[in-house]
Amino acid sequence: MELQESAFGFEIDRVVEAIEERDCEKVGLQFPQGLKRRATTVVDTLEERTDARLYVSGDPCYGACDLDEWLMRNTDMLVHFGHSPIKDSDDVLYVESRSDAPIRDVTLDAAEKLDADAPVCLVTTAQHSHVFEEARDILEDDGFEVVASGGGNRLNNTGQVLGCNYTSVVPDAPQVLYLGGGDFHPVGLAMDHPDKLLVVADPVNDQVREVDGEKFIRQRYAEISRAREADPDKWGVILSTKIGQRREEIAQYLLDNYDDTYLITMDEITPDRLLHFDADAYVNTACPRITTDDGPRYDDPVLTRVEFEIAVGERDWDDLSFDTFHGAWST
Numbered sequence: 001m002e003l004q005e006s007a008f009g010f011e012i013d014r015v016v017e018a019i020e021e022r023d024c025e026k027v028g029l030q031f032p033q034g035l036k037r038r039a040t041t042v043v044d045t046l047e048e049r050t051d052a053r054l055y056v057s058g059d060p061c062y063g064a065c066d067l068d069e070w071l072m073r074n075t076d077m078l079v080h081f082g083h084s085p086i087k088d089s090d091d092v093l094y095v096e097s098r099s100d101a102p103i104r105d106v107t108l109d110a111a112e113k114l115d116a117d118a119p120v121c122l123v124t125t126a127q128h129s130h131v132f133e134e135a136r137d138i139l140e141d142d143g144f145e146v147v148a149s150g151g152g153n154r155l156n157n158t159g160q161v162l163g164c165n166y167t168s169v170v171p172d173a174p175q176v177l178y179l180g181g182g183d184f185h186p187v188g189l190a191m192d193h194p195d196k197l198l199v200v201a202d203p204v205n206d207q208v209r210e211v212d213g214e215k216f217i218r219q220r221y222a223e224i225s226r227a228r229e230a231d232p233d234k235w236g237v238i239l240s241t242k243i244g245q246r247r248e249e250i251a252q253y254l255l256d257n258y259d260d261t262y263l264i265t266m267d268e269i270t271p272d273r274l275l276h277f278d279a280d281a282y283v284n285t286a287c288p289r290i291t292t293d294d295g296p297r298y299d300d301p302v303l304t305r306v307e308f309e310i311a312v313g314e315r316d317w318d319d320l321s322f323d324t325f326h327g328a329w330s331t
């Protein structure tokens, strides 16, 4: 089957070059859910151009943090498609996906919702990082003062955001323009920076909108209130076994400081899997979006560490904040 390069370019030349340079006999391929349909096409194309045996990971993949460790151990190189690198590794070749959606009109439309007299912080995802400077120029030509930051070392590009990391938001800027599609990142931005005006310029769907984090913060208050009813002897602490979501220090801290908490290790965290345990509530130390976005799907309350500490009376309600990952890797 012929590979058609598209908005999600697979950088086949770069992958082939890396396979040849490293003299790989076995190569692992990992795709996020939205790109898995293209896996067989990528395999066909690589098989035509290399002699390497190709292994496609069938497990779910939610981010650059979510590497297939079996493939890392058992192949000569893992190629991780669709996300920008969190950390360079000799064993992992990251191939970002890039959107080719035009950004000019949607950026100018979004700018109409901003305060022209105040600085605007520009942020985006890995899919649009290659047009970040173009977006900055468009806004500056329109008269805006644009501020941007590289953020922490979990981020790879200026102005980039991840679902668990918004450190590229400049604290002093009263407003943020997010260039990108979907609700995932705007919701995280709104929860992490509820005090800022947040305008979304979505080049993929050609849409502009404002996002208010209030609704999501109210949901978190409701979950904490529900968790206050939990039997203090029946809290489960979830520790992820995924390499990029494994926050052992936090899990250990909770176990050391709160008697009668139970440590539960999991790779994939789902409502079904938690049903089997006799716990009243959980603290999730893995990907924070499991808590904030999927929390309502769980029978029992699932809280972040800070939310747990509010629920058990160790912190004030005013301490409520969005849970974020700041390190390159989580351990």
Ligand code: SF4
Residues within 6 Å of the ligand: 062, 063, 064, 065, 066, 162, 163, 164, 165, 244, 245, 286, 287, 288, 289, 325
């Ligand atoms: S921890 Fe969650 S939000 Fe952060 S990169 Fe991984 S999957 Fe995305």
